[in-house]
Amino acid sequence: MDAIKQTLSEAAFTPSTLISPRGILHILEIVFGTIAFSVSAYTGSISSYWVSTYSYWIYCKFTWFFCPFVTLIITIIELVKLDIPLNMFCMDWPDFATGMAMTSTLMTLSVAIMYANFYPCATCINAWVVTIFAFLCGVAYLVEVLWDKICKKKKGSYLAVLPGFWKGLEAFVNCIIFLSLPLTAYFDHGWLIMCVIAYILPFPFILLIIVVNILKKLKKCLPFNLDRAVFIFLIICVVLYVFAAIVWSIYTFRGHPRYECRRGYNWVDTPRDLYCIYHFRLVVAIFTYINLILFIVDLVFTLFGICGFKRG
Known part of the structure; x- marks a missing residue:
């Protein structure tokens, strides 16, 4: 006291x-x-x-x-x-x-x-x-x-060091995917909607993991081992992103015109009032593979406890 x-x-x-x-x-x-x-x-x-x-x-x-x-x-x-x-x-x-x-x-x-x-x-x-x-x-x-x-020479305990920043990087790449999705006309294809679901599912859990690790008192009150739960979560993320990487790439690179363009929602005279769906689908595909690599590296580092990544 x-x-x-x-x-x-x-x-x-x-x-x-x-x-x-x-x-x-x-x-x-x-x-x-x-x-x-x-x-x-x-x-x-x-x-x-x-x-x-x-x-x-x-x-x-x-x-x-x-x-x-x-x-x-x-x-x-x-x-x-x-x-x-x-x-x-x-x-x-x-x-x-x-x-x-x-x-x-x-x-x-x-x-x-x-x-x-x-x-x-x-x-x-x-x-x-x-x-x-x-x-x-x-x-x-x-x-x-x-x-x-x-x-x-501040060291940090989670958010300012590699494990926490890596989670933030995964969330950031996920956000870039979310930004591009509305411009891809994904709602025209059922398989692409399933990819969108695969992108959405990990995101709130990444944020929850970050918050719990920041609030160290809350982490100690959890009735389960957080590090072990994170390890299982990363396995699920890798599976989801492998599925999305394969399916999204098939619909992006096969059977669709490379320069399928649509007019934007505003009709003012702007330098670029047309946008090409293919370009934004390509952005989603690229960042899907980037996040897949991030999750795989996170999983491997967590498995072997490299650079402070832990597995309980």
Whole structure:
């Protein structure tokens, strides 16, 4: 009890954290992400901005809202030193903060590339502004990760080290597949719908595994061995993705025109108001094989306990 009182007494308002290198990086991340979100939202409200690729556009906006928002919450918690009781009672706070920076780096840099590929054109000034600030936001997160890992030499216990980041990478690749699926006309074929089910099933469990491993107190309360359950889960994921990789590839590369194109949902004069179904089916196929490789490596590493991967 005395230790708890002492820990809570250390929580205090410390504005000096805002002028530290990490605090400055947090401010830049929030500012750059907010500008990218605001300008993209303003532009989209005028022209719907290529709604033919609406799923990518929505994901970009979600990323520029989610990552700065999480950074803001982390900054406020560290500003009032609430990270001290959190670290004591429920999670490894340095691991969580660095792990979220790594996840945000992956998300923001990927959407910056995604946005730059689809939306800027010779006359799209706002789109170029969004692209510039999107890359600045991603670079700011990358610098934070390098600062934590190289300068501060933070090790981490799950999210900021390979096992946790690997799970985050699997979830991220799954998200890219989800973004491309609405543009593939998969609902025309029953077998492709089964592939979609195979993509959907692992996703919530990946997120649940990440959350349980972050909340170390919750992990200890589970009535079963989590590491053994993860091992079984990975076997199921490999089977599902082997099925999806075979079936999706058959429907993508055989018997369908390579340049089957459809007009987007918006009828404004945009640089690309046509999208080719084949291209997005190819994206899904490529990322299916990427995630299959990730799950196989995860399974092998978990089986032999390599790099901190565990099997109970």
